[in-house]
Amino acid sequence: MKIPLFSEIELSSELKTEITMVQSDLEVEVCARRPTDESYFEFSSKGLTLVDHELGKLHLDFIEDRVNYSRQSHLGKNELIAKAVGLSRGVQRVFDATLGLAEDAWFFLRLRVPVVGCERSPVVYLLLKDAVRRARLVFPELPFHIHYADAKAVLRSHPDEFPVVYMDPMFPEKKKSALPRKEMRIFRKWVGDDGDITELFETAMEHATERVVVKRPNKAPDLADGVVHSFKGKTVRYDLYSPRREK
Ligand SMILES: C[S@@+](CC[C@H](N)C(=O)[O-])C[C@H]1O[C@@H](n2cnc3c(N)ncnc32)[C@H](O)[C@@H]1O
Structure with missing residues (x-):
């Protein structure tokens, strides 16, 4: 399975390591533009979010949520x-x-x-x-x-x-x-x-x-x-x- 990853800031080193951990099951492809017609990950200063193009966003925040x-x-x-x-x-x-x-x-x-x-x-x-x-x-x-x-x-x-x-x-x-x-x-x-x-x-x-x-x-x-x-x-x-x- 493949999923694009859009980010306007540099990825955290931890996220890069975790992406390597899952790569045999999930190919995370960094993209230069925010995808418009498919689901993707977005990384920002708030952290990682899954943007499902049909259902909306999924973002976990143990502290603020x-x-x-x-x-x-x-x-x-x-x-x-x-x-x-x-x-x-x-x-x-x-x-x-x-x-x-x-x-x-x-x-x-x-x-x-x-x-x-x-x-x-x-x-x-x-x-x-x-x-x-x-x-x-x-x-x-x-x-x-x-x-x-x-x-x-x-x-x-x-x-x-x-x-x-x-x-x-x-x-x-x-x-x-x-x-x-x-x-x-x-x-x-x-x-x-x-x-x-x-x-x-x-x-x-x-x-x-x-x-x-x-x-x-x-x-x-x-x-x-x-x-x-x-x-x-x-x-x-x-x-x-x-x-x-x-x-
Ligand atoms: C219903 S959710 C658990 C919800 C969780 N108790 C909570 O409080 O948010 C079940 C999760 O367990 C994972 N899961 C199910 N069987 C598993 C297994 N054998 N090993 C690892 N993860 C498993 C699924 O991928 C799914 O994310």
């Missing part, structure tokens, strides 16, 4: 997601197998829980890494490590390293559902469905040592038998499983 990343209504460790991953029990770090826009990962980071995570979409990975670069200008020690990889491979190559595995795979879109917010529409177009959820779950169950947490829409069936406890919210729930390697 208070709606998606810093909702004041979040109650910290009393949130269902926090309970599900066991934050009040002193979990040391979370492995987020499906980073996506990293809204969940950012929630853990705000509670000072280090996150190691994976994103396998090259487009989403580049947006994420650039957002982390900018966040580190404010929080230089941000404990957020992102692999450009399939989480199954990372889990297999780091056995016993991740007590808690969190996963939030794409759920197939329902035709009649209300139009989701713009970010989600762009996101879904570029990422598609996750067809290997069961395999990822099985890998997590083999390699996590304390808990596996699966986020699901409330109406969706359980991903697998064996839910130990379900933390139910208004629209989503967090299903807790005991991994096979529990110690």
Whole structure:
């Protein structure tokens, strides 16, 4: 796959490195003019943005975007997601197998829980890494490590390293559902469905040592038998499983 990149300023050295990381899956071609009839990346002093020529812009900003990343209504460790991953029990770090826009990962980071995570979409990975670069200008020690990889491979190559595995795979879109917010529409177009959820779950169950947490829409069936406890919210729930390697 190819995508143009337009920039009026010099690319950051970090972005150049990340473009090299994904080049076997995504060819990013720097162009001299802003494209008019196709989707492209734009780099500016605000960072990297995906401009989808049909749906609009996707830009991640952990610091300034208070709606998606810093909702004041979040109650910290009393949130269902926090309970599900066991934050009040002193979990040391979370492995987020499906980073996506990293809204969940950012929630853990705000509670000072280090996150190691994976994103396998090259487009989403580049947006994420650039957002982390900018966040580190404010929080230089941000404990957020992102692999450009399939989480199954990372889990297999780091056995016993991740007590808690969190996963939030794409759920197939329902035709009649209300139009989701713009970010989600762009996101879904570029990422598609996750067809290997069961395999990822099985890998997590083999390699996590304390808990596996699966986020699901409330109406969706359980991903697998064996839910130990379900933390139910208004629209989503967090299903807790005991991994096979529990110690
Ligand atoms: C629904 S989104 C996750 C949203 C995320 N929880 C958030 O708060 O923004 C799922 C993401 O996981 C990624 N993904 C799915 N399966 C994966 C895997 N096996 N390895 C790495 N990334 C994966 C997809 O590319 C997609 O970006």
